[in-house]
Amino acid sequence: MSAKQRFRSLAPFIVFAVTMSAAIGIGMARPGFPQAKPSSDSPQQLDEGNKLFHARCGYCHLAGGTGTIMLGRRLGKDHALLEQRTDLTAAYIKKITRVGLNSMPPHTRIEVPDSELDLIAAYIARLPSARTPPPNGVTHE
Amino acid sequence: MPVVLPPNVTERDFQKALDAFAGVVGRQWVLATDEDRASYMDIYAPGNADEHIPSAAVGPQSAEEVQAVVRIANDYKVPLWPISRGKNLGYGAAAPRMSGTVVLDLGRMKRILDVNERFGYCLIEPGVGFFDLFAYLQEHKIPLWMSVPANAWGSVVGNALERGYGYTPYGDNTRNICGLEVVLPNGEMVRTGTGAMANSPCWQLFKYGYGPSWDQVFVQSNFGVVTKLGMWLMPEPEATLGLNMQLPNPDDVGWAVDELAPLRLNGVLQQSPSIGNSLRIAASQSQRSEWYQGDGAMPDDVLRTVLDKFNLGWWSINLRLYGYDDVNEAHAKIIKAAFAKHTQKQFEVVKWHRGDPIGNSGAGVPSANALQMINWRGGRGGHLGFSPVLPPTSEHVLKQFHSTKKRYEEIGVDYYGSFTLFERSVTNINLTVYDRDNAAMTSKVRALFKVLVDDAAKEGYSEYRTHLSYMDEVALTFDYNNHALLRLNETVKDALDPNGILAPGKQGIWPKAFRGSRT
Numbered sequence: 047m048s049a050k051q052r053f054r055s056l057a058p059f060i061v062f063a064v065t066m067s068a069a070i071g072i073g074m075a076r077p078g079f080p081q082a083k084p085s086s087d088s089p090q091q092l093d094e095g096n097k098l099f100h101a102r103c104g105y106c107h108l109a110g111g112t113g114t115i116m117l118g119r120r121l122g123k124d125h126a127l128l129e130q131r132t133d134l135t136a137a138y139i140k141k142i143t144r145v146g147l148n149s150m151p152p153h154t155r156i157e158v159p160d161s162e163l164d165l166i167a168a169y170i171a172r173l174p175s176a177r178t179p180p181p182n183g184v185t186h187e
Numbered sequence: 188m189p190v191v192l193p194p195n196v197t198e199r200d201f202q203k204a205l206d207a208f209a210g211v212v213g214r215q216w217v218l219a220t221d222e223d224r225a226s227y228m229d230i231y232a233p234g235n236a237d238e239h240i241p242s243a244a245v246g247p248q249s250a251e252e253v254q255a256v257v258r259i260a261n262d263y264k265v266p267l268w269p270i271s272r273g274k275n276l277g278y279g280a281a282a283p284r285m286s287g288t289v290v291l292d293l294g295r296m297k298r299i300l301d302v303n304e305r306f307g308y309c310l311i312e313p314g315v316g317f318f319d320l321f322a323y324l325q326e327h328k329i330p331l332w333m334s335v336p337a338n339a340w341g342s343v344v345g346n347a348l349e350r351g352y353g354y355t356p357y358g359d360n361t362r363n364i365c366g367l368e369v370v371l372p373n374g375e376m377v378r379t380g381t382g383a384m385a386n387s388p389c390w391q392l393f394k395y396g397y398g399p400s401w402d403q404v405f406v407q408s409n410f411g412v413v414t415k416l417g418m419w420l421m422p423e424p425e426a427t428l429g430l431n432m433q434l435p436n437p438d439d440v441g442w443a444v445d446e447l448a449p450l451r452l453n454g455v456l457q458q459s460p461s462i463g464n465s466l467r468i469a470a471s472q473s474q475r476s477e478w479y480q481g482d483g484a485m486p487d488d489v490l491r492t493v494l495d496k497f498n499l500g501w502w503s504i505n506l507r508l509y510g511y512d513d514v515n516e517a518h519a520k521i522i523k524a525a526f527a528k529h530t531q532k533q534f535e536v537v538k539w540h541r542g543d544p545i546g547n548s549g550a551g552v553p554s555a556n557a558l559q560m561i562n563w564r565g566g567r568g569g570h571l572g573f574s575p576v577l578p579p580t581s582e583h584v585l586k587q588f589h590s591t592k593k594r595y596e597e598i599g600v601d602y603y604g605s606f607t608l609f610e611r612s613v614t615n616i617n618l619t620v621y622d623r624d625n626a627a628m629t630s631k632v633r634a635l636f637k638v639l640v641d642d643a644a645k646e647g648y649s650e651y652r653t654h655l656s657y658m659d660e661v662a663l664t665f666d667y668n669n670h671a672l673l674r675l676n677e678t679v680k681d682a683l684d685p686n687g688i689l690a691p692g693k694q695g696i697w698p699k700a701f702r703g704s705r706t
Contacts, residue, residue: 105340105555112559144222149561149568152226155218156246156294
């Protein structure tokens with residue numbers, strides 16, 4: 047891999063490192079996120095969902111990540127970045143996280159607790175439906 | 188999905204054990220729905236995930252909770268399968284060796300307890316991922332570098348305990364272990380090395396302690412649950428110098444190993460470079476169907492077209508020198524002279540100096556993008572790793588390469604391999620990438636794996652790590668004195684774990700209670 051390729055491969059990390067920094071601390075029993083309440087779309091909870099998405103899902107689903115690349119191949123670039131999607135419901139996000147999809151493995155309730163997943167799903171589903179659904183008749187529900 | 192109970196455990200006792208676990212960790216951290224069980228199975232298994240079905244999972248948050256869970260497991264004779272983050276991808280992921288085993292998921296134990304900049308170490312819990320530790324070092328501007336594996340989604344502790352490796356001078360992650368805290372199968376807690384002194388200031392400084400040294404006994408073993416691990420970290424160097432080259436021909440890997448092995452041994456090269464076939468890179472940027480739709484392994488002429496398109500050789504080499512600028516330049520000169528004996532190609536040179544962006548440094552920067560390659564075949568991708576260890580000579584490397592490639596072609600799978608050069612050995616990682624929904628293909632892959640193990644054993648090559656389904660088979664290739672090592676391991680196992688509750692079958696080590704489950 048050339049230096050340029052290697053640098054490109056770091057793109058998801060660079061965003062990730064910044065957002066992750068709040069999540070880990072010496073001597074902390076748990077990551078420093080507030081205890082989550084059931085799904086909500088208040089600005090504060092959407093902000094928490096944003097941070098959690100970057101911390102838990104950013105490995106693959108930020109720009110340049112493997113999930114983003116795979117989704118782009120399958121559904122087109124308009125549907126590659128989860129944060130920009132307008133066609134995903136919170137229920138769908140939660141289900142796929144738990145059962146996996148294609149090459150994406152399932153995530154256990156210990157890796158992403160239900161309380162965190164509620165916030166992540168609300169964050170991803172926050173945008174109003176404004177775009178066309180994915181091409182090729184692929185549905186998500 | 189029917190619940191697969193542990194062998195010889197009644198449904199009533201199993202439920203009582205789960206209730207008792209819940210009394211320790213809280214009901215929400217005992218995971219026993221169908222969806223939970225499925226989430227701990229080996230997603231990438233080649234059609235045989237049902238050989239390794241967990242009955243439940245339990246997630247303690249502290250070493251004390253681990254002790255309590257282990258004692259309950261003894262009470263009910265319920266076996267446990269400890270995982271750190273469960274990302275042992277290609278080798279079984281989070282799934283247990285024996286169906287019915289309860290996964291002991293340590294993912295909630297994710298404290299970074301200490302990072303010592305002066306002496307270059309950290310003390311961490313099993314749930315700490317590579318991304319977590321890296322973010323911590325970056326946030327606190329601590330000039331220590333990690334060694335990360337190609338896919339860094341997993342746990343630092345888990346990777347070291349499975350003998351994973353990265354590509355910096357501290358790349359042998361197992362060798363960097365210094366001091367463990369371990370819960371034994373009877374629930375007792377011990378600390379290894381000088382950690383066995385209650386007030387030692389040297390737990391993460393001196394590996395051996397006094398008397399037998401136990402750290403490595405808990406690596407790839409089922410003798411205890413590691414709840415804290417000391418790991419040496421590399422001081423940030425003044426500079427690094429990368430030397431990258433594409434080697435055009437399949438047999439070039441032979442002379443490359445012969446030239447690099449003495450330089451690796453004498454310390455000119457301090458990191459362990461991976462010489463990988465360039466399909467790895469092509470697979471991260473395209474899918475097979477874009478190039479070839481036929482059955483069978485991709486023909487060599489098609490592969491050449493793929494590589495030409497991406498301006499790749501048959502093999503890619505990325506060497507990296509770490510240290511002082513002048514020393515790096517002197518070492519680079521020696522390496523360039525060695526390669527000039529065989530090729531007129533010039534290295535691509537990548538220089539980094541302290542203060543430059545870390546992306547070009549050769550530091551261990553985590554990425555999960557290696558997973559991209561499982562999309563090569565399309566469908567629901569899967570992969571399986573076959574990883575023999577060889578002497579670092581062209582004779583061994585070329586023989587093993589051609590033998591393996593031929594076996595891949597016989598069953599119609601694209602060859603996907605790398606040779607990582609350590610001081611005195613080469614680890615040859617071969618991945619088979621397949622579509623999990625193609626039953627004919629996965630069946631062939633399973634058959635291929637057994638052939639590869641047999642072929643390697645005939646040459647005297649062992650695997651450094653293997654998938655759950657082949658742990659017994661690989662263990663049996665260690666056959667000196669009628670498998671004396673296996674007898675030793677199982678003697679120790681029975682002494683430490685008379686009820687056999689800890690990871691039965693891991694690495695082919697079976698406790699008396701479940702020895703009949705050996706395949």
